[in-house]
Amino acid sequence: MVNEQYKNMLGGKSVIREFSEFAAARGKEIGYENVFDYSLGNPSVPVPDDYTKEMEELLKTKTSMELHGYSPSLGLPVFKESVAASLNRRFGMNYTPEYIFPTSGAAGALAHALRCVTKPGDEVLTFAPYFPEYGPYVNLTGAVLKVVPADTESFQINFEKLTEMLNENTAAVLINTPNNPSGAVYSAETLEKLAKLLTEKQQEYGHEIFIISDEPYREIVFDGAELPYVSRFYANTLSCYSYSKSLSLPGERIGYVAVNPACKDAELLVPMMGQISRGIGHNCPSSSIQLAVAKVVDETADMKVYETNMKLLYQALTDLGFSCVRPGGTFYIFPKALEEDAVAFCKKALQYDLILVPSDSFGVKGYFRMAYCIDTEKVERSLEALRRFVKENY
DSSP, X not given: OOOHHHHHHTTOOOHHHHHHHHHHHHHHHHOGGGSEEOOOOOOOSOOOHHHHHHHHHHXXXXXXXXXXXXXXXXXXHHHHHHHHHHHHHHHOOOOOGXXXXXXXXXXXXXXXXXXXXXXXXXXXXXXXXXOTTHHHHHHTTTOEEEEEOOOTTTSSOOHHHHHHHOOTTEEEEEXXXXXXXXXXXXXXXXXXXXXXXXXXXXXXXXXXXEEEEEOTTTTOBOTTOOOOOGGGTOSSEEEEEESTTTSSOGGGOOEEEEEOTTSTTHHHHHHHHHHHHHHHTOOOOOHHHHHHXXXXXXXXXXXXXXXXXXXXXXXXXXXXXXXXOOOSBTTEEOOBOSSSOHHHHHHHHHTTTEEOEESGGGTOSXXXXXXXXXXXXXXHHHHHHHHHHHHHHO
């Protein structure tokens, strides 16, 4: 008999994918360059030249076994050393390689981190708006995802609701900053307040509450701001990272979990992740990609286009009367729709070849997300379609 839980999931098609598929089909009709597809967060900028050169050098100089053999179950030492040193330089931490666990992207990092610090029946809290895949990520571990309602004024943490929802079953709090879909960056004040609250609740409940920090957009921060590093604020933090955005490597599936050395049982967690890999088959990320990324961990792709696109869209949207919190990072913007039904709003936009994503699956109703990781020229051309859409419908 097939697994009924996964069978039932077949009916829950991703809204993001549904709109993206419409964009692909429409592109075959009129040319994809004429479809203003803001559906998927697929990084558009090229990888850094140094990464390409390093891959070429590895292919010329390394043996087939070094490049293509299995990595150790806890990752290649050179990658772990390079990541730890980079985090220490940039954020004033004291990681050593023993606290770094390489993974297949941030999804793999979250899969291991969640299983490390929860058991079936535990609760994991996250904050709306949130990445919809957090649902299966958490619930399929046997833990239960609970969503704290959004603070739509700023998309910082809604502390009043968080305090109400924290309880003895809370094992972890899953945060995402910079945030998909809102583009919000949690301030140092927000993180200090969260750390203080969780520290108090740990003492009250008599057990640890971990922060699992999902950080794939960490390098995409606007206005010259510096991102507060979550582990600096709270000892029991597991940082989950991917190079998909910073190095524009989404298809290579490379990331890591960085265990704060100050957290409870820190020395056990990476070896535990090695054992978790045995159970979920999510082990040994690409050896060649670990080797290449180890050489360029402090570099990023040229991501200036994201800030340029954000400014264009934010100005156009606010000029048209949209209510919108200005993004502090990522390549997403999350305006309030011009009617209560965001799905209906986004379906009307399809008539103008504007592919927008309704907010319902992000845990907030009445908003929509635009993923602006596309060429600026296309963003500029889309603005006239956006203006016509609003003028003719609202």
